[in-house]
Amino acid sequence: MKRAIAVSFLTVFLGACSSGGGSNPILSAVWDKVKPGSRAAAEALEAEQAARTPIVLTFEKILDTGLAIIRARVGDDTKGVLLYARSLNDDYVTYASQLQQTLTLRGSLITASRGIDTDLLALRSDMDDPVAVLTVPADWPARITRDYHMPGDGPSGTVYSVTCDLTAGPEYELALLDKVFDTQVMQYRCDGDGVSFINRHLVDATGQVMQSTQWLGPRQGSIEIDVLEPLTIE
Amino acid sequence: MSVIGRLIATTLLTAGMAPVMNAQDFAASFGSNGSVGIIDMPNAVMQPDGQTSWSFIGNGTMGGATFNFQLLPWIEASTRSVALDDWTAPGVAFGDTALDLKFQLFDERDMRPALAIGFRDFLSNGPTTSEYLVASKNFGSSLRVSAGLGWGRLGTYNGIGEVFGARPAMDNGIGFDHMFAGDAAFFAGVEWQTPVENLTFKAEYSSDAYTGEQVFGDFTRNSPFNFGLEYRLGNNISLGGYYNYGSEFGFRVTVGGNPRVPITPQDIGVGPAPVNARPVDANRDTAWAVNPAVQTAMVEALADALAKDGIQIKEGRIDGSVLELYIANTKYSRSPTAVGRLVRILAGSAPASVEIFRITLMAGALPTTTLEIRRSDLEAQVDRPDAGIRSFETTQFSDAPFNISGDTVWAPDVYPRFSWSINPKMPVDLFSAGGAGQIDFLIVGNANYQFSRSFGLNLAVSQRLAGNIGEGAGPSTSPIPHVRSDAGLYDNTGPVVTRLTADYLFKVNPSVYGRVSAGYLERMFGGISGELLWKPTNQSWGTGVELSYVKQRAFDSMFGFQAYETVTGLASVYWNTGFKGLEAQVDVGRYLAGDWGATFSLSRQFTNGWEVAGFVTLTDVSFADFGEGNFSKGVSLTIPFDWTLPFESRSSITVDLAGYGNDGGARLNIANRLYPVIRGNSVIDLNESWGAFWQ
Numbered sequence: 001m002k003r004a005i006a007v008s009f010l011t012v013f014l015g016a017c018s019s020g021g022g023s024n025p026i027l028s029a030v031w032d033k034v035k036p037g038s039r040a041a042a043e044a045l046e047a048e049q050a051a052r053t054p055i056v057l058t059f060e061k062i063l064d065t066g067l068a069i070i071r072a073r074v075g076d077d078t079k080g081v082l083l084y085a086r087s088l089n090d091d092y093v094t095y096a097s098q099l100q101q102t103l104t105l106r107g108s109l110i111t112a113s114r115g116i117d118t119d120l121l122a123l124r125s126d127m128d129d130p131v132a133v134l135t136v137p138a139d140w141p142a143r144i145t146r147d148y149h150m151p152g153d154g155p156s157g158t159v160y161s162v163t164c165d166l167t168a169g170p171e172y173e174l175a176l177l178d179k180v181f182d183t184q185v186m187q188y189r190c191d192g193d194g195v196s197f198i199n200r201h202l203v204d205a206t207g208q209v210m211q212s213t214q215w216l217g218p219r220q221g222s223i224e225i226d227v228l229e230p231l232t233i234e
Numbered sequence: 235m236s237v238i239g240r241l242i243a244t245t246l247l248t249a250g251m252a253p254v255m256n257a258q259d260f261a262a263s264f265g266s267n268g269s270v271g272i273i274d275m276p277n278a279v280m281q282p283d284g285q286t287s288w289s290f291i292g293n294g295t296m297g298g299a300t301f302n303f304q305l306l307p308w309i310e311a312s313t314r315s316v317a318l319d320d321w322t323a324p325g326v327a328f329g330d331t332a333l334d335l336k337f338q339l340f341d342e343r344d345m346r347p348a349l350a351i352g353f354r355d356f357l358s359n360g361p362t363t364s365e366y367l368v369a370s371k372n373f374g375s376s377l378r379v380s381a382g383l384g385w386g387r388l389g390t391y392n393g394i395g396e397v398f399g400a401r402p403a404m405d406n407g408i409g410f411d412h413m414f415a416g417d418a419a420f421f422a423g424v425e426w427q428t429p430v431e432n433l434t435f436k437a438e439y440s441s442d443a444y445t446g447e448q449v450f451g452d453f454t455r456n457s458p459f460n461f462g463l464e465y466r467l468g469n470n471i472s473l474g475g476y477y478n479y480g481s482e483f484g485f486r487v488t489v490g491g492n493p494r495v496p497i498t499p500q501d502i503g504v505g506p507a508p509v510n511a512r513p514v515d516a517n518r519d520t521a522w523a524v525n526p527a528v529q530t531a532m533v534e535a536l537a538d539a540l541a542k543d544g545i546q547i548k549e550g551r552i553d554g555s556v557l558e559l560y561i562a563n564t565k566y567s568r569s570p571t572a573v574g575r576l577v578r579i580l581a582g583s584a585p586a587s588v589e590i591f592r593i594t595l596m597a598g599a600l601p602t603t604t605l606e607i608r609r610s611d612l613e614a615q616v617d618r619p620d621a622g623i624r625s626f627e628t629t630q631f632s633d634a635p636f637n638i639s640g641d642t643v644w645a646p647d648v649y650p651r652f653s654w655s656i657n658p659k660m661p662v663d664l665f666s667a668g669g670a671g672q673i674d675f676l677i678v679g680n681a682n683y684q685f686s687r688s689f690g691l692n693l694a695v696s697q698r699l700a701g702n703i704g705e706g707a708g709p710s711t712s713p714i715p716h717v718r719s720d721a722g723l724y725d726n727t728g729p730v731v732t733r734l735t736a737d738y739l740f741k742v743n744p745s746v747y748g749r750v751s752a753g754y755l756e757r758m759f760g761g762i763s764g765e766l767l768w769k770p771t772n773q774s775w776g777t778g779v780e781l782s783y784v785k786q787r788a789f790d791s792m793f794g795f796q797a798y799e800t801v802t803g804l805a806s807v808y809w810n811t812g813f814k815g816l817e818a819q820v821d822v823g824r825y826l827a828g829d830w831g832a833t834f835s836l837s838r839q840f841t842n843g844w845e846v847a848g849f850v851t852l853t854d855v856s857f858a859d860f861g862e863g864n865f866s867k868g869v870s871l872t873i874p875f876d877w878t879l880p881f882e883s884r885s886s887i888t889v890d891l892a893g894y895g896n897d898g899g900a901r902l903n904i905a906n907r908l909y910p911v912i913r914g915n916s917v918i919d920l921n922e923s924w925g926a927f928w929q
Contacts, residue, residue, distance in 0.1 A: 087508035114505030
């Protein structure tokens with residue numbers, strides 16, 4: 001038995017190497033961690049990063065960039081990652097991080113994600129979806145429908161069609177970067193095709209979604225975004 | 235909850251994220267024989283689509299292994315290989331291999347129970363053959379009750395009489411006349427999800443009298459009541475323990491997985507390049523394309539840039555409005571991902587006048603399908619919710635010629651080229667050692683010296699690290715030529731040359747592929763082999779012929795031959811059903827031992843590369859001459875590495891679960907048969923995985 005286990009490990013680690021750079025991905029990952037110098041280099045990088053003065057992000061600095069920017073957080077991450085608008089197709093704006101992970105938004109509604117766990121291929125929503133189209137809180141529709149396209153068979157992937165019912169929540173003071181915004185909690189509970197989830201949005205008086213927790217799919221769960229500087233088309 | 239609902243619930247649990255979930259039903263569990271069921275009795279429950287498992291089973295009367303696969307949401311298939319103790323004489327076991335099928339006629343809804351019809355040892359009339367009709371109903375989320383009516387073996391205790399006439403005597407032959415014939419008997423059982431997480435209690439009333447087991451052995455059936463416990467370790471391992479017949483203990487260990495539920499997070503990494511439409515006033519002048527040096531330099535620069543992203547350009551040509559590329563995808567598990575990422579890069583880098591991207595997917599040396607994508611379509615569709623379906627509709631697919639036509643075609647100057655690889659291999663002899671099976675762990679080294687894109691030399695050397703396939707095999711007594719049954723006589727202690735061939739691959743026209751191979755074609759045979767395959771990419775089916783003249787290789791030498799020589803050839807039809815990745819194949823012709831017959835194969839390939847395949851071969855060799863198992867059959871399972879890793883990889887591992895050492899229905903093991911090489915790039919295949927185009 002011990003021999004069989006040893007052989008299995010050996011098979012995995014020796015396996016699938018090639019001259020074309022197709023080295024065993026497991027072996028490569030392990031080697032990257034343990035090869036001489038890698039640990040020291042990683043420690044040096046950590047020390048350098050720790051020594052740097054942290055940059056305090058403000059709305060003024062964001063305006064100075066002249067870019068549309070959102071910030072995204074997944075799971076236990078508290079700092080978040082900045083994503084910058086990189087492409088535009090009608091009202092669909094794709095924001096990309098430095099690592100080229102992307103979120104596509106219509107207004108403040110996430111309609112696609114790439115490189116952040118399992119991709120959300122696409123999201124179709126109603127034309128008057130208030131997260132996508134600037135709508136004052138009083139006018140948010142009580143019920144909307146959405147289709148979430150996840151990776152699966154066929155060009156459209158696996159589609160989860162959900163119906164979402166609105167619950168208007170209390171007012172909330174949102175502290176974002178160096179400013180405080182008066183917002184209202186707007187919540188859609190969505191059900192259908194065996195899934196159920198809640199999207200929460202903090203919306204200002206003009207209908208701008210300032211902060212939002214949105215479902216990306218059954219495997220990846222939810223992501224939180226701050227709309228720091230929305231894209232304006234002149 | 236539907237099967238899809240259960241799958242989603244399972245997925246949520248796997249991911250460790252539970253936003254707000256619907257109540258989940260009582261999950262399917264395995265019986266003592268490795269199929270979904272109560273203990274020895276079946277139920278009407280199905281697993282999530284594609285669920286695959288491997289069980290080791292044993293009790294006082296038998297031991298063996300079962301490969302179980304949820305073929306479709308309503309069809310469960312199991313290949314079971316067991317040794318029935320003391321069956322033919324005291325101390326003499328009977329090796330029984332069987333295909334079990336269960337069809338869910340309808341699923342559970344409200345007050346209606348699920349109903350299934352099933353066949354154990356399908357088509358055969360052997361010692362474990364039985365048929366049944368069973369209903370299952372959940373009560374709450376922790377109790378399931380099943381009841382049914384069984385025939386054959388499941389109708390041997392407390393029968394209610396012959397509903398459909400007398401059952402013919404057991405003969406191990408193939409036929410239909412035994413089905414639902416003979417005594418029928420009722421069975422029933424309960425499954426209870428205990429308060430202990432993942433622990434299920436089971437009890438059943440069995441309609442199996444276990445008559446055969448009590449003839450020669452000391453086994454005694456004291457009771458029709460069986461009891462069991464099942465404990466699940468995570469989503470992929472379950473353990474079963476049983477007290478059956480009032481006299482025996484049994485066990486089951488099951489390891490499983492689902493193609494649709496990867497064990498690691500997927501798609502983590504670098505997303506595709508953003509695409510912006512060309513400005514309306516962009517300069518679309520084509521004067522730059524007049525200079526051939528500029529044209530080739532652009533393609534060469536593109537080749538360098540794309541190589542870093544796992545896309546190799548084998549040929550390329552650009553003119554004022556069209557960019558054509560022959561590409562080899564070495565990174566992305568799904569071809570549409572490679573094409574999608576490529577055209578995004580092209581949209582951001584090609585001169586504004588270039589409107590058409592013509593991308594051809596290579597399969598080894600062979601160009602397969604050309605995808606013609608208009609840049610303006612790409613720009614209009616990107617990031618929109620309907621981009622998946624719209625992009626497939628606007629892409630034109632055609633068969634690719636062997637080379638790009640026209641002047642100024644750029645190709646990398648790489649020939650002659652040497653390459654090598656090392657891969658693990660784990661052949662499993664499912665039907666040996668009295669059902670216990672045998673396995674080898676091999677390391678296979680491959681080397682290739684390619685003189686041109688078409689012509690090269692290939693060497694494969696295999697080294698066994700551990701294993702026992704062939705152990706205990708005596709001298710073959712097969713009455714037909716020993717083309718496989720002498721497998722145990724072949725030296726396998728040191729490195730073994732399993733292949734040394736010169737191979738020429740070509741295309742007769744864009745739809746017809748060709749191959750000629752000569753040399754040591756496989757471990758046991760050498761010779762010359764030729765093949766032609768007609769498979770238009772827009773067509774769901776194709777056909778091919780293969781003809782080979784071969785001599786049997788020597789046992790104890792790497793390069794010698796024995797006296798046996800033969801001509802073997804098969805005509806084949808391939809059909810991609812376009813339904814849930816199912817493909818069927820029929821091969822008809824002359825096999826290695828000179829026998830004539832046909833092989834029927836069915837496979838299901840998932841878009842992430844998982845594949846489960848099975849085959850049966852029936853020839854004019856009689857069941858008696860064939861030996862144990864009656865006829866050639868087997869299954870194989872291919873699992874891609876990226877199912878287990880959080881990044882893209884085209885590597886995979888294939889486990890063949892087949893009978894070894896049978897002469898009837900044996901065919902050459904040729905490494906580069908054309909259909910397996912080019913499959914995956916047809917329009918149907920691309921359609922199934924097209925959702926990945928924008929990933």
